[in-house]
Amino acid sequence: MDGVMIKQIYRNPDSFLQQPVKVSGWVRTVRVSKAFGFIELNDGSFFKNLQIVFDQTLENFAEIAKLSVSTALTVEGELVESPGAKQPFELKAHRIVIEGLSTPEYPLQKKRHSLEFLRTIAHLRPRSNTFSAVFRVRSLAANAIHRFFQERDFVYVHTPIITGSDCEGAGEMFRVTTLDFNNLPLDQAGNIDYSQDFFGKEANLTVSGQLEAETFCLAFRNVYTFGPTFRAENSNTPRHAAEFWMVEPEIAFADLEDDMVLAEEMLKYILSYCLENAPEEMEFFNRFIDQGLIKRLEHIINSDFVRLSYTEAIGLLQNSGQTFTYPVKWGVDLQTEHERFLTEQVFKKPVFVTDYPKDIKAFYMRVNDDQRTVAAMDLLVPGVGEIIGGSQREERLEVLEQRLRDFGLDYDDYWWYLDLRKYGGVKHAGFGLGFERLIMYLTGVNNIRDVIPFPRTVKSAEF
């Protein structure tokens, strides 16, 4: 008899009822009385367990009755309707084979654990309800991202993870080197001689694929990257990790408005896709992690995101009557408290803040006609904060060169980036989506360490 996946049974029970069925999985709990017992079996294919009923007619009844949690089993029996209220059907066991024993010391108990404790057993936590749900949704969300872009004929670009340009400018970088730290080669000036390093120059892990993605954008028109990103920043918050994944679309013949339309459609697509394809997981989050989650996500799918210029946002905050720890002033970047106030109190939905002062944004963002602001946008969402940062890119060569000078950057480091503006440069735009922040938003989990299988954060790279 071929084994079936528990998901198949749940999705199509009628074709299995009154039929012989074989399943394999891990014990979540055993409840036993004198002559019979129940096992909750989870086979990983589905969020929910299959209830196994077994009794003394099994030759190994006594052994089965004493099994520890997480023992691996294969069960053959007949699928029958269940008299119990909590499950529509159950498997009446005819034969139970132990595939792999567990022990009483198994750390995951049949009770609610704190997320902090589960983080210390990251190798076992995928077996818990919460992480079973989180990582299945993470997988679905990744698939939704590819589907969204592929359906629109975007080309998926694999930008480099090791980068030779130290000019990405998005944050502190991790050095990649094969030099012997105990015997560093020095040049005549006494500085480290990177010409003897593996790449013959300084190399780092990427902090963004954007600049490279732009090169493909100006060849394939619409492209996206989706891959790991590294930031060596000493950030100790529930929203930052040293290694995280980012989605970075880049679209040609497009301006900031096109960029925002794309971001909004993409987010709505991913939310809809996960609600549709992981209803059990989403229901679990809604009950145990974040009450009201589903209602909020559905509200977002059905509402238009707010578009608010930075200048309007400043005025709105100044006239709000609210007292803030940090003063609100044109020219100064919005603080977290301001962003939260806008998205959580004023609008209660995602808000694009656009057209920031040029002095507080990156050099590559397109200068607006007012000469004071750039065509940038941040998408703020309730509970998570900034989830997307994007802009229209400066396509005018002479303006871009001036911006490099203003920022004290060296042309030579950007020669290929400047080339894009010489040979058929066109208006184009893009954004970066923090994938983990999306998962946090989607699941209601409020610490980034709990949406990454093995999180890397300051002073922490266990497993």
Place this chain on the structure above:
RNA sequence: UCCUCGAUAGCUCAAUGGUAGAGCACCCGGCUGUUAACCGGGCGGUUGUUGGUUCGAGUCCAACUCGGGGAGCCA
């Protein structure tokens, strides 16, 4: 990096400066439809580390380590 709170049994938490406890887990027994099963009994501790104050420290003080929350940096 800064501010703040915390660390006691495997887990979640109690304990006026004066004999370290409970629930769950685990072990033993009971129970013919359970649902984080239930009922009875049992096992379980260098109170994060180091030093200090005190007749006496889980409790007070200092430093450190780790964790939570907030801020900055950002996605």
